[in-house]
Amino acid sequence: MAPQFTVYTSAASQWAQVAHLALAQKGVPEDKYDLKEIALMTGGNFDPEYIKVNPNGTVPSITSPSLDKPLIQSLDILRYIDAFEGESTLVPSDPAVKAKAQPILDLVHSDDASTNTILLLARDAEEMKGKQNSFFKDFVGARQARLEKEQAADPSHPFYGPKVQENGGLNKFYTTEIGEEHNKFFKNSDDAFKAFAQVLDKLDSLLVLPYAAGDSVTEADFHATVWLAHALFGAGTDATQIQDFSVLEKLIQKSVPSFTIGDKTRQWWASIAATDAFKKVYPTLH
Known part of the structure; x- marks a missing residue:
């Protein structure tokens, strides 16, 4: 089965770790998504191809055929992952x-x-x-x-x-x-x-x-x-x-x-x- 979404990430990005924590907490199977490492330490987030994904040049981002446009804010990315696998648990309903x-x-x-x-x-x-x-x-x-x-x-x-x-x-x-x-x-x-x-x-x-x-x-x-x-x-x-x-x-x-x-x-x-x-x-x- 093809991955359903792609996470653009970097070990050097603090906000990218929000996505990783959410993926781990929700137990999303690794075959359901791809990870693409952005070389933040050498300015890889400024590559023109990545700017097309994220016009802010920040990490993380998520792309998916199910999305009208990439998600480029960590809050939106966490909420996407939270809703992707099972019942929403990370976004408070109360x-x-x-x-x-x-x-x-x-x-x-x-x-x-x-x-x-x-x-x-x-x-x-x-x-x-x-x-x-x-x-x-x-x-x-x-x-x-x-x-x-x-x-x-x-x-x-x-x-x-x-x-x-x-x-x-x-x-x-x-x-x-x-x-x-x-x-x-x-x-x-x-x-x-x-x-x-x-x-x-x-x-x-x-x-x-x-x-x-x-x-x-x-x-x-x-x-x-x-x-x-x-x-x-x-x-x-x-x-x-x-x-x-x-x-x-x-x-x-x-x-x-x-x-x-x-x-x-x-x-x-x-x-x-x-x-x-x-x-x-x-x-x-x-």
Whole structure:
């Protein structure tokens, strides 16, 4: 039997893991779908053929003969998978549960929650030097090279010009000698870390327990899971130490000295990490 849908994914994409968690949780047989790996680390998501699938150049995406157009948002993708196999279980039908799940979904998808703060920003010369000597420099540089290549090949394409400018601004800080022009970047980065701390505090206040919105795993759990896992990984946590929050805490405490991961967040994380879906997708942090 031919696969019924295709998931465009990447091990480097946090939101792609939402699809993998949903597939695992729902027990969708592997012969019912194809996986296509997008080389995110080298700008494969900017390939013109992939832009035809996902005009945002983001991962994940789903295509299927049963769909009028590709699904390109992780929320829509999870809901498609949830409805694909058996009774819907991840999208709450109870209005009270939905009312608890939605604020968590909104929070982890907010601008202040961007894990790029943890992965790519720097608050001073020491951090900037560290980033310039890390694989993050290669990542940002590879994105820029691919974007410039595609823009040169198709100058009128509406996607590439703005992206060249956006990524180029960050790439400049990674490739130039650290000096006064970095100071505003450092200040903005510090502000972003403070905002990220507030997001974590807000998450702690929203969690219901044992799972994000109550007694059952919902879409809120999987979106919050991939977000926090990526932040832990990006902070430099040992990938095998899934319950270790100390590295992320210390990183944030440089901007917010009093910051700690809340007790409810720790309890929720222990609960979600004990699920079979989590264990399948996250044998280690990534």
